[in-house]
Amino acid sequence: MYKLLHELQVELGERSYPIIIGKGMLGEFDLSGYVGGSQVMIVTNDVVAPMYLEKAKASFPGKTIDALVLPDGEKHKDWQTLNLIFDALLENQHTRKTTLVALGGGVIGDMTGFAAACYQRGVPFIQIPTTLLSQVDSSVGGKTGINHPLGKNMVGAFHQPEVVLIDTDSLQTLPPREVSAGLAEVIKYGLIRDTAFLDWLEQAMGQLVAFDSEALGEAIFRSCACKADVVGQDERESGIRATLNLGHTFGHAIETFAGYGNWLHGEAVGTGMIMAADLSLREGSINRADYDRVVRIVLKAGLPSQPPEQMTPADFMSLMAVDKKNVDGKLRLVLLKAVGEAEVTSEASPENLKATLNAFCYQDN
């Protein structure tokens, strides 16, 4: 029998939905009430399927279930793989009443959500995230999409799920590197809006990297609460939601430069948050002790603190020029006003930005 730990609600009027967090949920918790029609298509990958697909099927009693197993990895978050979802839906005669189910990490969640946003002009979908990163971040909020060779998440749609089901037991099979990657987004919430959470993370980090189930459950709950609150205020990123991008302007540039999948998203965000903190220090909005605090917690989570060796300041500048936050050709960055408070600004001094890039890149332009 499952154990329900927490239930939260993302408040978005008629698009509101619950986030259900517990242990032993997969296969035990009945999700069929969230499926409008009779058809379900579970989309997963070749790493997750052997571990969790049969269990996931058992969460939809009474439904006709098809499953699609995609190749694993960030490098497959692309048009070709997305098309495999449409192929499978059409080959199996899925109608407008079908429900897609994303079973896996953020890559599967983003692609399945985007397929759901597009298929026959939009069908419902359910998120069953199985990585720490997807449980604390990507399964909540309705950002869906794929990568383009020239930029991360450049093609996509906002499309909210019907429900997010989080089984914390699934984390026990994750490689340690993936837990660290998920912790980057967890730390992000502390840095942008919750100093009490950051204090807690500093003392709980040892347990978190050691897969302590209770600590992970708490981190997931508090992260989802932060994200649900932000998304509830600003579903389509016209304001406060952009602060969830702390570290991502630098981080997305790193992921694109390195070739999708060579740096994990969370690793790039970890280094990106340190670079954003360095720029915030140069801008005079945080002090040296704050900066050191950011570096310490990122390192304690087992994340990298330097971009790839071959990456130059010019590489950063050209890749950051396609960031989705930019307006009228002007870079907009998320910087720290304090530890626990973030702002989106296009006013960072070009000299300070140059100094940050020079400080972190091994190579000159």
Ligand SMILES: NC(=O)c1ccc[n+]([C@@H]2O[C@H](COP(=O)([O-])OP(=O)(O)OC[C@H]3O[C@@H](n4cnc5c(N)ncnc54)[C@H](O)[C@@H]3O)[C@@H](O)[C@H]2O)c1
């Ligand atoms: N939509 C959003 O709001 C949002 C937020 C953050 C990140 N993202 C996106 O999410 C992606 C990163 O997600 P991710 O870190 O989950 O990566 P991922 O989906 O690639 O999963 C990481 C690895 O873990 C494997 N895996 C999944 N569950 C497992 C389990 N329980 N046990 C063992 N292995 C398991 C996967 O197959 C994969 O190899 C990026 O594409 C990023 O851009 C989106």
Ligand SMILES: O=C(O)C(=O)C[C@@H](O)[C@H](O)[C@H](O)COP(=O)(O)O
């Ligand atoms: O939900 C959001 O909003 C975020 O920015 C969460 C990020 O962690 C996530 O990586 C997101 O996919 C980035 O979005 P993008 O619009 O910068 O591509």
Ligand SMILES: [Zn+2]
């Ligand atoms: Zn992210």
